[in-house]
Amino acid sequence: MQTYTEKIRQAAKRLLSEKRVDAVIGFRKGTVVFMNEPYLAKLPEQADQLVWDGNCGINLANYLPNMTGNIAIAAKGCDSRSIVIHLLENQIKREQLYILGIPCHGMIDKRRIQARLNGSEVLEAVDTGPNVRISGRDFEQTLERADFLQENCAICTHKNPVIYDELLGEPVEEQQIDRYEDIRRIESMLPEEKRLYFEDLIKPCIRCYACRNACPACYCPTCFVDESKPQWVGKTIDPTDTFTFHFLRAFHLAGRCTDCGSCERACPVGIKVRLFTKKLEKEVKELYGYEAGVLQDRQPPLDTYRPEDPEPFLG
Amino acid sequence: MSDIYIAKSNFRGVIERLMGRYRVCAPVKNGSSHDFAPIEDPSEADLGFRNSRLSPKGIFHPQAECMFDYNLAGEDPQAGILTEARKDFSPQVVLGIRPCDAKAFRLDDANFDTDSLKDPWWVRRREATTLIGLACDDPCSTCFCISMGGGPYDTAGLDVLLLDTGEGYAAQVLTERGKNTLEATSGWSSVPSAISALTLEKKAAAEQRIGQAFDPAILVQKDMIELFKSPIWEEVQFACINCGACTFLCPTCWCFDIQDEVCADKGERLRLWDSCMFPLFTLHGSGHNPRSQKVQRVRQRFMHKLKYYQDKYNSGPACVGCGRCVQACPVNIDIRQVGRLMASPGCSCPA
Numbered sequence: 001m002q003t004y005t006e007k008i009r010q011a012a013k014r015l016l017s018e019k020r021v022d023a024v025i026g027f028r029k030g031t032v033v034f035m036n037e038p039y040l041a042k043l044p045e046q047a048d049q050l051v052w053d054g055n056c057g058i059n060l061a062n063y064l065p066n067m068t069g070n071i072a073i074a075a076k077g078c079d080s081r082s083i084v085i086h087l088l089e090n091q092i093k094r095e096q097l098y099i100l101g102i103p104c105h106g107m108i109d110k111r112r113i114q115a116r117l118n119g120s121e122v123l124e125a126v127d128t129g130p131n132v133r134i135s136g137r138d139f140e141q142t143l144e145r146a147d148f149l150q151e152n153c154a155i156c157t158h159k160n161p162v163i164y165d166e167l168l169g170e171p172v173e174e175q176q177i178d179r180y181e182d183i184r185r186i187e188s189m190l191p192e193e194k195r196l197y198f199e200d201l202i203k204p205c206i207r208c209y210a211c212r213n214a215c216p217a218c219y220c221p222t223c224f225v226d227e228s229k230p231q232w233v234g235k236t237i238d239p240t241d242t243f244t245f246h247f248l249r250a251f252h253l254a255g256r257c258t259d260c261g262s263c264e265r266a267c268p269v270g271i272k273v274r275l276f277t278k279k280l281e282k283e284v285k286e287l288y289g290y291e292a293g294v295l296q297d298r299q300p301p302l303d304t305y306r307p308e309d310p311e312p313f314l315g
Numbered sequence: 316m317s318d319i320y321i322a323k324s325n326f327r328g329v330i331e332r333l334m335g336r337y338r339v340c341a342p343v344k345n346g347s348s349h350d351f352a353p354i355e356d357p358s359e360a361d362l363g364f365r366n367s368r369l370s371p372k373g374i375f376h377p378q379a380e381c382m383f384d385y386n387l388a389g390e391d392p393q394a395g396i397l398t399e400a401r402k403d404f405s406p407q408v409v410l411g412i413r414p415c416d417a418k419a420f421r422l423d424d425a426n427f428d429t430d431s432l433k434d435p436w437w438v439r440r441r442e443a444t445t446l447i448g449l450a451c452d453d454p455c456s457t458c459f460c461i462s463m464g465g466g467p468y469d470t471a472g473l474d475v476l477l478l479d480t481g482e483g484y485a486a487q488v489l490t491e492r493g494k495n496t497l498e499a500t501s502g503w504s505s506v507p508s509a510i511s512a513l514t515l516e517k518k519a520a521a522e523q524r525i526g527q528a529f530d531p532a533i534l535v536q537k538d539m540i541e542l543f544k545s546p547i548w549e550e551v552q553f554a555c556i557n558c559g560a561c562t563f564l565c566p567t568c569w570c571f572d573i574q575d576e577v578c579a580d581k582g583e584r585l586r587l588w589d590s591c592m593f594p595l596f597t598l599h600g601s602g603h604n605p606r607s608q609k610v611q612r613v614r615q616r617f618m619h620k621l622k623y624y625q626d627k628y629n630s631g632p633a634c635v636g637c638g639r640c641v642q643a644c645p646v647n648i649d650i651r652q653v654g655r656l657m658a659s660p661g662c663s664c665p666a
Binding site: 030031032033035036037038039040058062063111114115119121123204206207208209210212213214226231234235236237238262265266268269270 | 345346347348363365368369378379455456457550553554556557558559560562563564572574576585587590593594595641642643645646647648649651652
């Protein structure tokens with residue numbers, strides 16, 4: 001993973017000095033453990049601040065809509081698919097972008113690691129590739145990286161960028177895996193059981209909208225929760241309003257969500273919001289055989305109409 | 316009342332007796348974190364916590380609060396009259412609150428409890444509440460209370476401060492209210508003599524661990540317009556996604572919105588937490604928005620916390636260094652780093 005840092009810095013320096021791009025979107029090292037900060041490098045000297053490791057879970061495509069000028073962007077598999085969605089939905093032009101594709105080994109889930117430690121604070125973490133070496137005030141441990149990936153990374157089937165101008169590493173092997181085991185388990189619950197399950201899931205929500213704002217596919221100038229003439233959704237933490245927000249956002253993402261996991265990463269109270277979006281992802285896959293952003297010339301099914309769209313309700 | 320002591324083995328009894336007279340809010344374990352909540356049994360209180368995920372400001376300033384209700388039903392004699400919503404101001408105790416959060420309430424008082432304007436619910440809740448604090452011996456790496464004028468053993472805003480001595484708690488009684496509350500319980504004894512040396516040691520150790528983040532006093536000297544126009548904001552703002560995580564978790568953020576929820580001929584007027592990070596925050600009825608750009612909103616937040624509040628009230632920044640925003644920000648915007656940049660814009664090194 002160290003090598004990605006070097007490669008990104010070299011590419012950024014080159015692109016900025018040649019003025020091929022006006023800015024490079026990447027990450028710089030964070031001030032707290034397990035975090036990096038999205039960073040816009042505009043000068044060649046600033047390229048040296050760029051880093052890439054297992055703490056780059058936020059989807060940088062989030063920053064693209066409505067950007068002007070030429071921009072280079074570091075993009076792992078899921079990010080690149082989000083870029084395709086942006087291109088299909090005219091949020092940015094292909095000519096503006098120089099995509100630095102990053103075959104991804106998965107991102108670390110800091111909450112999973114913290115949970116394992118029963119209260120001790122991790123002060124430093126070194127991502128060595130197969131392992132993560134963590135240390136605190138009075139402990140040191142080496143963890144198997146694969147056991148502490150973000151949940152979306154553990155079941156990822158598109159680790160390699162689907163679109164890029166330059167690939168910064170060797171493609172990684174994609175896995176065959178059942179992505180919807182947890183969704184099917186919820187689907188098989190009885191209605192009352194399901195209702196209690198979701199009520200419990202959504203209970204901590206404080207309607208901060210970190211999930212929505214971290215999501216590259218949520219770029220509406222006025223989100224439906226902010227409409228006021230008329231007002232569609234209440235702004236209290238009443239469960240009905242909170243459900244409305246989460247369910248409706250998931251529907252708006254149907255066929256557009258690339259399961260980058262930024263929403264879950266961003267949530268300050270640790271809600272597993274991907275349980276909503278993955279359900280819709282499964283529905284779209286089954287109905288339309290479509291995966292968001294994989295093919296550059298196929299629009300998300302709910303953005304468009306095709307005569308062969310399934311219509312089971314017509315009998 | 317001089318300092319007193321309770322063995323941990325007797326502490327359950329203290330909580331029980333408190334619960335006999337007060338509603339007791341304490342840190343309750345919630346998955347892998349804690350939140351302050353009213354407890355039904357002493358065993359729910361977990362004073363082994365670091366700090367709560369959400370600040371306890373919801374105890375005085377709930378996220379969604381009904382202010383008034385009304386109905387327009389023709390025959391009802393109360394029709395068309397705004398009736399104040401029923402509130403519960405019964406005496407309560409917040410047990411285990413950290414010095415940073417207690418100090419934050421003092422900072423919030425500058426907004427809710429002034430000579431000219433008093434928020435009736437905030438004021439009455441504050442009057443009905445005893446804050447029994449717990450000194451910090453295990454601060455997080457994100458804590459920076461000392462730089463903000465506080466400290467792990469700071470007593471500002473507290474009625475009682477508990478010091479964990481291992482086997483028990485030594486209680487510093489700080490106010491008349493604190494004295495009355497503790498007198499309502501029993502089981503306390505006098506402080507064993509070895510304790511004071513031990514607590515001084517632990518206090519020094521905690522303070523050393525927290526260290527210094529930046530000096531907010533430097534910002535008082537700086538010209539406001541110069542800070543406002545500083546080129547640092549263009550860089551600071553990039554990562555921000557304008558969610559409300561920092562503002563909702565912050566104990567010194569108080570901004571609210573007021574709106575009505577109406578159904579047919581019945582309605583409620585609500586006060587709701589709002590966030591300067593949200594684009595709607597400054598949207599005028601005319602459609603004009605003076606802070607329509609992200610950079611303006613990001614700048615506003617830090618200027619308010621670290622500059623405007625200092626200039627206006629002359630009592631330090633509107634930040635207690637609890638570090639919740641640092642932990643919660645999805646993109647690692649770090650107020651300590653922003654403070655450093657504001658104090659000396661030439662420095663662009665991270666952390």
